Amino acid sequence: MNSIIETKDLTIAFGGHVAVNQVSVQLPENQFTSVIGPNGAGKTTFFNLLSGQLKPTSGQVFYQGKEITDWSVVERTRAGIGRSFQLTNVFPNVTVLENIRLAIQSREKVRFNLFRHFKSYTAFEEEAHELLDIVLLDEKAESLAIHLSHGEKRKLEIAMLLALETKLLLLDEPTAGMSLEEVPTILRVIENIKKQEDRTIVLIEHKMEMVLDLSDRMMVLFNGELLAEGTPEEIMKNETVQEAYLGGDPNERVHT
Numbered sequence: 646m647n648s649i650i651e652t653k654d655l656t657i658a659f660g661g662h663v664a665v666n667q668v669s670v671q672l673p674e675n676q677f678t679s680v681i682g683p684n685g686a687g688k689t690t691f692f693n694l695l696s697g698q699l700k701p702t703s704g705q706v707f708y709q710g711k712e713i714t715d716w717s718v719v720e721r722t723r724a725g726i727g728r729s730f731q732l733t734n735v736f737p738n739v740t741v742l743e744n745i746r747l748a749i750q751s752r753e754k755v756r757f758n759l760f761r762h763f764k765s766y767t768a769f770e771e772e773a774h775e776l777l778d779i780v781l782l783d784e785k786a787e788s789l790a791i792h793l794s795h796g797e798k799r800k801l802e803i804a805m806l807l808a809l810e811t812k813l814l815l816l817d818e819p820t821a822g823m824s825l826e827e828v829p830t831i832l833r834v835i836e837n838i839k840k841q842e843d844r845t846i847v848l849i850e851h852k853m854e855m856v857l858d859l860s861d862r863m864m865v866l867f868n869g870e871l872l873a874e875g876t877p878e879e880i881m882k883n884e885t886v887q888e889a890y891l892g893g894d895p896n897e898r899v900h901t
């Protein structure tokens with residue numbers, strides 16, 4: 646199995662506090678990996694190190710076999726690493742469809758060269774509808790982005806990542822702040838993306854039970870360290886994980 650991203654002894658310290666401590670892990674291509682761990686375990690910091698928002702104190706990051714430790718966020722984005730952010734590139738007073746179309750257009754502009762023809766406006770729109778279908782948002786295509794619910798905004802954010810042809814989607818707790826009714830649909834969106842070739846999802850989730858069935862792999866962070874990595878089954882059986890994360894009770898899956 647090829648790894649899309651790999652870290653070697655990845656470490657970052659803020660002052661005296663080591664937030665990510667010597668994490669060495671390989672995340673396989675075209676799989677869905679969830680990153681779990683209690684508050685302050687270092688999950689978001691680990692993501693920031695993968696996306697380039699933070700530079701490590703020591704250690705390395707490799708993407709598709711190439712070392713990218715010193716690459717900027719922009720370089721990583723261009724290479725296909727996309728981090729979900731709170732809709733910083735979304736135009737609130739523009740329709741959902743237009744937002745996606747503009748993202749596709751900007752992607753094509755970056756790639757434009759003499760040997761490639763620009764896609765037509767209709768082709769952009771068709772692709773935008775396809776992406777909205779994947780994130781279960783096509784019925785809101787004509788709504789202004791500003792009018793979307795919290796959950797719908799998260800879906801739009803994911804569609805934007807897809808529009809930019811992101812290969813590695815780093816999703817930081819997409820279910821956070823969602824209503825109970827919205828949570829299952831975001832999980833269905835993840836299932837839809839999993840069916841696509843050339844997409845790898847790595848997702849931070851606080852509640853292990855939420856992603857247990859969907860995950861191909863899981864990695865558990867605890868106090869900045871990688872406690873375990875493996876299939877959900879392996880993680881559930883792992884005694885260190887049970888003791889540290891689940892308080893020693895194998896039936897107690899949910900961390901709150």
Ligand SMILES: Nc1ncnc2c1ncn2[C@@H]1O[C@H](COP(=O)(O)OP(=O)(O)OP(=O)(O)O)[C@@H](O)[C@H]1O
Nearest residue numbers: 659662664682683684685686687688689690691851
């Ligand atoms: N910029 C920073 N400066 C100082 N300390 C930081 C900084 N960013 C994170 N930390 C600390 O690093 C540790 C890990 O934080 P991080 O946000 O990565 O954890 P987390 O697992 O994502 O937690 P949560 O589930 O609460 O989001 C915490 O103790 C946090 O206070």
